[in-house]
Amino acid sequence: MGNYFSAYSILTFLACLLLGCLYAWLLYRKNRNLHQNLKYALTILRILVIAAIAWLLFAPLVKRISYTPEKPIVVLAHDNSISVDEIEPVGFNKLKYQQDLKQLADQLSAKYEVKTYSFSDSIKSGLNFSGQGKLSNASLLFNQLNDELLNRNVGAIILASDGIFNRGGNPLYELNKIKIPVYTIAMGDTIPKRDVLIANVNYNNLVYLDNEFTLDVQVQAYESKGETTQLSVLENGAKVKEQSIVINSNSFVKDVQIKLKANKIGIQKYTINLSSLKNEITTKNNSQTIFIEVIDARQKVLLAAAAPHPDLATIKQAIELNKHYEVTIALADELNTVDPNKYSLAILYQLPNTGNTATTLITKLQEAKLSLWYILGAQSNIGAFNQVQKTLNFSRANGSLQEVFPYPDANFTTFNLDATALKQLNTYDPLQIPFANLSINGNYTAALNQRIGKINTQSPLLFFIDDNGRKLGFLLGEGIWKWKLEEAKNEQSLPLVNELISKTVQYLSVKDDKRKFKVYSTKSTFDENENIVLNATLYNDAYEPVNTPDVNVQVKNTDGKTFNYTFSKFGTTYRLDAGTMPQGNYTYLASTVLGDKKYTSSGAFYVNALIAEYQQTTANHQLLYTMAQQTGGKMVMPANLLSLVNELEKSGQLKTISYEDRKYEELINLKWLFGLIVLLLTTEWFLRKRNGEI
Secondary structure (H helix, E strand, C coil), X not given: CEEECCHHHHHHHHHHHHHHHHHHHHHHCCCCCCCHHHHHHHHHHHHHHHHHHHHHHHCCEEEEEEEEEECCEEEEEEECEHHHHHCCCCCCCHHHHHHHHHHHHHHXXXXXXXXXXEECCCEEECCCCCCCECCCCHHHHHHHHHHHCCCCCEEEEEEEECCCCCCCCCHHHHHHHHCCCEEEEECCCCCCCCEEEEEEEECCCEEECCCEEXXXXXXXXXXXXXXXXXXXXEECCEEEEEEEEECCCCEEEEEEEEEEECXXXXXXXXXXXXXXXXXXXXXXXXXXXXXXXXXXXXXXXXEEECCCCHHHHHHHHHHCCCCCEEEEEEEHHHHHHCCHHHCCEEEXXXXXXXXXXXXXXXXXXXXXXXXXXXXXXXXXXXXXHHHHCCCEEEECCCCCEEEEEEEECCCCCCCCCCHXXXXXXXHCCCEEEECCEEEECCCCEEEEEEEECCEEEEEEEEEEEEECCEEEEEECCECHHHHHHHHXXXXXXXXXXXXXXXXXXXXXXXXXXXXXXXXXXXCCEEECCCCCEEEEEEECCCCCEECCCCCEEEEEECCCCEEEEECEEECCEEEEECCCCCCEXXXXXXXXXXXXXXXXXXXXXXXXXXXXXXXXXXXXXXXXXXXXXXXXXCEECHHHHHHHXXXXXXXXXXXXXXXXXXXXXXXHHCHHHHHHHHHHHHHXXXXXXXXXXX
């Protein structure tokens, strides 16, 4: 440690010293009673006291420098993944290796600061030899070391691994960032062993009911030329596909596409198996299990009419361009057998008609709170229509029709329509609507308005109303099949009719989610080393989020075993981190009570097994050698790992360094200066007292 004064501090001190000299001269210059030598001594004491006090008053800053030595840091990291633990070369002594690695850490600790880590899919301090890591991620290790040991005196990294890294980027790129010598201990076996395995399965984890889907299975085999293996696929335990695969080389790779059909709604378990070979190194990579969720995304639309009409075909074709919609046409007597619960939307084409058909059907649809789209025309019974619904009312209807042209409402934002396509409305034929006075009960949103002749009116033609949460649509005219013909005349026309019908159906059929209690997982698929996270929201009657009551959830696996949890309160919502779970599909049921009402919410998720550590069984010592050479280190075999003590010593790269710490302090913080002033004053007083000057 040292004290250093700046040029300003030195000038200040000289000025204070000069002040002390002036004061001492004024005090002792006329004193003739003191011996000459004593007077000089007292003068010097007074100069020093006054200079010190004046210097303290000006309080200059003093630069203090300290030096802190730091021993070199040696990082010792052990790959704790399954591939290192289970795939061992002939003659390898696991117990001796573990003892030698601990001894290496002890010997290095005598001269260096040693930090030990175990890495796989996560990084943990200390040496762990459990061999349970599901993945190997060296990039994660180097990134963490770069963060933790930034600007520290890191001399070397010793990495014990088989070079099989199946997560993260290439570790060579991360080594370029930290620029520290890496010494590698080459674990595992580089000699290929007889093995057949499923290297990868590509698939969509969400498919639609009754659709075909494909599993793209990559089969690999080593040292197995001339053998045959059976590839089979099991759906929920039942075999659905099987085929033979002939292995024609010792390094065999083949992509097999398997077509399946989704026959059942829900989470389906598919197991892809390869039959084992004699003397195979491991059979744990012969099987892979995946989970696919099958949903019935197709919404069923009822298109009801008293009789056939060209508009019906136009509407049906436009709706079914979206494969997620299925249209059922019901005519005449079929209307009496319709089950409203099968449909998410009913289109009532000119119903009730002049024969007063379908009044009973409309009542059933309304009681089921189904969204409805009314289309009126020449066959509509206006009187009966006024009676079956209370939203629209037509008065002074005389049975005649009126031709009305469409034009778009500029304020319509319920769904998007192509602006260029809407310009085509200017060329379309008019629709025929009932001649009557229209009154609408409540607010409505118009997509198209009526143009009579050349006058744009504010009367709606195609519009929508929210009836206490139930969506209603109205088209007050027939003849849209003519619009379709108009588009067909011009090859440059855009498909406005299809867009208008399909988006109308999509808007009316989508149900608003008004649930007051919702629970959902952050993902539908988790890996078995990922934490299962569930979120929940609870709303009061004003649909404001609240989290006052507790939320409990019961998670159940396919064996019927249950796990009970309580959500944590997170802001105005809820959150649950259930930790990791074994491979399988799970269902959950959450419950809570708000006031006197009980709410429940259910769902499902599935956990995939990780077999990455079994998909490559041949050690990659070339990568380990490159890592060492590229950074100025060295690769050694496990039997010689203790030689690294001498290798590090010989390298000359591990040196103790000192860190300089500079800081400025006020002079008043120097306590010894106060002691010096008191000592000088006391000495002067004593000498003056003894010589009769006081």
